[in-house]
Every structure is written in structure tokens, then in C-alpha cells.
Amino acid sequence: MINPKFSLIIPVFNEEKVIIDKLANCLELDYSKCNYEIFVVDDYSTDKTCKIVKKYIKHHPNIRLIKNRFSKGKVGCVKTALNAVKYEYVSITDADVILKKDILRNSIKYISKKNVGAICGIQNLIGNRKNKAFSFENIYRKFYTKLRLLESRLDSAPVFHGQFMIVKKSILRKIKIFYDDTDIAIKIRKLGYKTLYIRECIFYERALYSIKNLRKQKSRRSVGLILIFLDNANVLFNPKYGLYGILIYPFEFSLYILQPVFLFSILAAIFFKLIFISWLYSFIYAFLLLFSYIAIPFFRSYIFGNISLIVSLYTILSNFKKSKDLYLNCNWSSDVRYIEKSVD
Secondary structure, eight states, X not given: OOSOOEEEEEEESSOTTTHHHHHHHHHTSSSOGGGEEEEEEEOSOSSSHXXXXXXXXXXXXXXXXXXXSSOOHHHHHHHHHHXXXXXXXXXXXXXXXEEOTTHHHHHHHHHTSTTXXXXXXXXXXXXXXXXXXXXXXXXXXXXXXXXXXXXXXXXXXXXXXXXXXXXXXXXXTTOSOOOSHHHHHHHXXXXXXXXXXXXXXXXXXXXXXXXXXXXXXXXXXXXXXXXXXXXXXXXXXOGGGTHIIIIIHHHHHIIIIIHHHHHHHHHHHHHHHHHHXXXXXXXXXXXHHXXXXXXXXXXXXXXXXXXXXXXXXXXXXXXXXXXXXXXXXXXXXXXOOEEEOOOO
């Protein structure tokens, strides 16, 4: 397919600090301007985000602004924009990420395949490499990127980045209810289409500066991921989905739900067993764990990630209904306040 057309959806909420860079980046993509449109969906911002977007609209005919009448969250913004976009290939991208200029061009040969329903880009972190939060997240992302690429080669990747993904509008509209980017990926695969990570589609995201903020972010995301995997548990070991149902989905399910429980149970069991044998052995064991956490970056990132998963599991188990209502049962509307059209 030569020069297919794309619709870019950018959900925003109080993004005045980054929206200028985001729009400039989207307008500088190595792709013909007449072959893509940009929809900025404002989720009831209270800052100058809309004013900034309107200034761009005056000079760029491929930009539109949609304003929600009330806050709906990112998924609500995507659902609203789906009623306005014109083209089959819909890219969903966050306001605080920068896309590599060739990202649309590199996506064509993958998303244009009939058996592919959605693709996801590869995240490159920007920030101070000496910062602990950067180090934790960078190691984590490198490992999971390799895992997702392997899953894509075998069949499909269940977990997607909402920072940049492309879906086919005709397929997404078949899904009546979806909650986030990973839920979209899983449900598209359940419809019989591949969901792939693409090495050539690269975007850049700034890493969080503090461990505290990173921990909060990972715990929040982990709660959502766990609930999504539980909500789609009918994929587990289902031969209908081939390797995806038999191998990939069960592995990811165990990775986020079973593995952290087993890990800390085993570590704790060994420690308490050593106490009964010798306090010295238990002390050496605890020292080795602490030393490994400090000295080995991968082990540190691995433990940090699993602590977030344990916290998330506790959050869900302590109040399952509240967690489900908060992350899954949001009443998203597709109400549109108005579309701000471009002016030549």
C-alpha cells in the first residue's frame, strides 16, 4: 500500500507545558501532510492547552480540536475521537512523548497486512542515566521490549504501550467495551488479528525523576494490568488462539499475578527456615539479598517491579469492587462538545 492515510489522536489534560513540542513534532513527521490528520482531544483542561492548540489550528489545516463537556479519561477521549476521524489507520499517542520522524512510514508494511489489527511502538527513555528512577525503568523496559518482540514473532504481544500505537478503525469499532491500550490489544487478538511490537517504530519518553513517583506510576499501571488480565481470563490455555492462548497469555498472566506471590513467598520461606537452623545463616542470606539489590541493576529493577505488583495485588484484594469500579467500570460517553476546525 502506497501512502495510506492516518488519523492521529492525542488525548490531553492540562498539557500546556508539552503540547507545543508535541504538535511541532507531529507536524515534522517524515510523511506527507495531506496524508494524515491530527485530533487533539481535550479532557476538560483548566490550563492554556486549548488556547495553544487553537493557535496551531489557524495555520495548519490538518489539526482539529475536540473538547469534552466533562472529564472522561484517556479511553473516553479515544472513543470520542473515533466518531470524528476519517481514516482507517488510527494512531493513539500521548502528549508527553516525541515520535521519531519516520514512525508512520515504518509502520505501513506492518499495519497494512490483513491479519494485523494493531501495532505498538518501542519506547526509548530520555533523562539522566545516573538517576535511580531512570535506571530502574530503563532496565525494566529493555527486558520487556525484548519479551514483547519475541511474543510478536511467535504470535502477538498482549501488553501494549498507550504512548504510541496504531489500530485499524474498522476493527476497534467492533469492540463495544475497552478499558486501556492493553485491553484493546487483547480484544483485537481475540477477534483473530495479530497485535505486534514493531522495532522500527520508535518514540521517546522522559523518565520520571523520583523513585516515589515511579513507584506510584507502576502500582497504578499494575492494578490496571492485573484487572485486564483477569477480565480476559477466558484466553488462558484456550487452543482457539493458538500459541497466544496456550503459551503467551498464560506466561504474561503468571508474570503479573502469580510470579510476584511465588517470589516473595519463596524468599520469605528460605529466610524463616534458616532462622531455625542458624541466625548466622539467616543473616548471611539477608545480607546477600541486600547486596544483590544494591550491586546488581537487573536484580534491583526486578525486585522493585515485583514490589509494585504485590502492592497492586493487595490493593485489588483489599477492595476488589472499588478497584474494578475505578479502573474498569468507568461510564465513558462519546459526547462531543464541538470540533474546532482549521482556518486557512
